[in-house]
Amino acid sequence: MLSATGSIIEYAILVYLFIQIGYLFIFSIAGSIATRKKVVTTGKLNSIRVFIPGYKEDSVIIATAKAAIAHDYPKDLYEVVVIADSFAPSTIAALTALPLKLVEVSFDKSTKGKALTKALEACADDPKDLIVILDADNIMAPGFLHAVNDAYNAGYNAIQGHRTAKNMQTAFAFLDACTEEINNHIFRRGHVALGLSSALIGSGMAFKYSLFTSLLENIGETAGEDKEIEFRLAHRREKVAFLDGHYVYDEKVANTAVFARQRSRWLGAQVEFFEKYFVEGWKQLFKGNRGFFDKVTQTFLLPRVMLVALTCLWLLFVLFFAKPLLYVSAVLFAALTIALLCGIPAKWYNKELVNALLQIPGAVLSMIKAMLNIGKARKQFIHTPHGEIKH
Structure with a gap:
């Protein structure tokens, strides 16, 4: 009986591992062999408003705001709006001196969704064609807003830029960049590549202005406003474009303590949306909305670093206690390895990558800590500090 149960x-x-790894493998191979679509450049230039929400981001917001203001898009067609939550008076004074719009907000429980809602209300008398959302540490690469403009002209009302690392000075930051x-x-x-929407990532995003206003209605206090927006877009069957190679530079986590705090918030949001949309996902699948079902499937997936750890532990187990399963388990491990390595840019294959991979045990411990704090993350706002880059 015990043997049968075992x-x-x-x-x-x-x-379980087959589902997790198979999903990643299929989309990774698709991303590797598909021809990347290029958006055709057009002459029409649309008006853009760049929103930069920040919570206690005094250390980075001035540099980010100045970079956004200096971006290479016609100055009469875009505006930078900084949404300041709990900034120091000196930071507010410095921002006021810049050619931007400043919206100060304060909440009992701060979330990006509520901050963006307040900013939209403050700008309601002057709508633009497009809205772009950056994090307080994000820097747009030259041409990014032009790429957003072209994608919009091509018919996309929701667009995700290619967010990538702006710092890899520590091995852990390199690992986070690889992730x-x-x-x-x-x-x-x-x-x-397989005809589905790009996932959103919280920043480097752009939307048709009127669409985004409707997507934010009753957003609530979720810490995963980007995922809620994803589900709302998928429910409407609105495709999200990916600006592959058009970069928004983002500060990566440089140490395990910050990594654990950040992942607690992300995991809390993942659990929230799994509970909220699991049943609806199956309903939408039967209605032919595979994009919505795919979003629900993603809430079931383990974080990549935890999947690597679990697969390694499983291999050790079958090696000693379930050898008949060793071959298929080894194939799964190989598939996972291929799926993940395909996603790392070829230029990053160097000794720094080896040092980064050595940080995986520390990342696993941080993920375990993050999982233990999911309950806390779902009840209160957990801030990820920026400006801690080690040079």
């Missing part, structure tokens, strides 16, 4: 559990774990590029490859490039 076999059932072993096969259940194997099926971001793997996610870009699988959940953006690979999904678009």
Whole structure:
């Protein structure tokens, strides 16, 4: 009886790993072999408003605001709006001196969704064609707003830029940068290759102004406003474009403590949307909305670093206790390795990458800590500090 029960559990774990790894492998291979679509440049220039929400981001917001103001898009066609939540008076004074619009907000429980809602209300008398959302540490690469403009002219009302690392001075920051590029490859490039929407990532995003206003209605206090917007877009069957190679530079996490705090917030949002949309996902699938079902499927997936750890532990287990499953388990491990390595840019294959991969055990411990704090993350706002780059 015990042996039979053990076999059932072993096969259940194997099926679980097969679903997780199979999903990543399919989209990773699709992202590797598909021809990247290029948006045709057009002459029409649309008006753009760049929103930069920030919570206690005094250390980085001035540099970000100045870079946004200096971006190479016609000055009469775009405006920078900084949404300041709990900034120091000296930072407010410095921002006031810049050619931008400043919206000060304060909440009992701060969220990006509420901050953006307040900013939209403050700008209601002067709507633009497009809205672009940056984080307080983001820097747009030259030409980014032109690429957004072209994608919009091509018919896309929701657009995700290619967010990539602006710092890799520590091995852990390099690992975090690799994780971001793997996610870009699988959940953006690979999904678009198979006719699905790019995943949103919280910043470097652009939307038709009127669409975004409607998407933010009753956004609530969720810490995963980008995921809520994803589900709302998927429900409307609105495709999200991916501006592959048009970069928004983002500060990566340089140490395990900040990594754990950030991932607590992300995991809390993932659990929230799994509970909220699991049943609806199946309803939408039967209605032919595979894009919505795909978004629900993503809430079931383990974080990549945890999947690597679980697969390694499983291999050790079958090596000693379930050798008949060793071959198929080894194939799964190989598929996972291929899926993840395909997402890392070729130019990053150097000794720094080896040092970054050595940080995986620390990242796993941080993820375990993050999982233990999911309950806390769902009840209160967890801030990820920026401006801690080590030079």
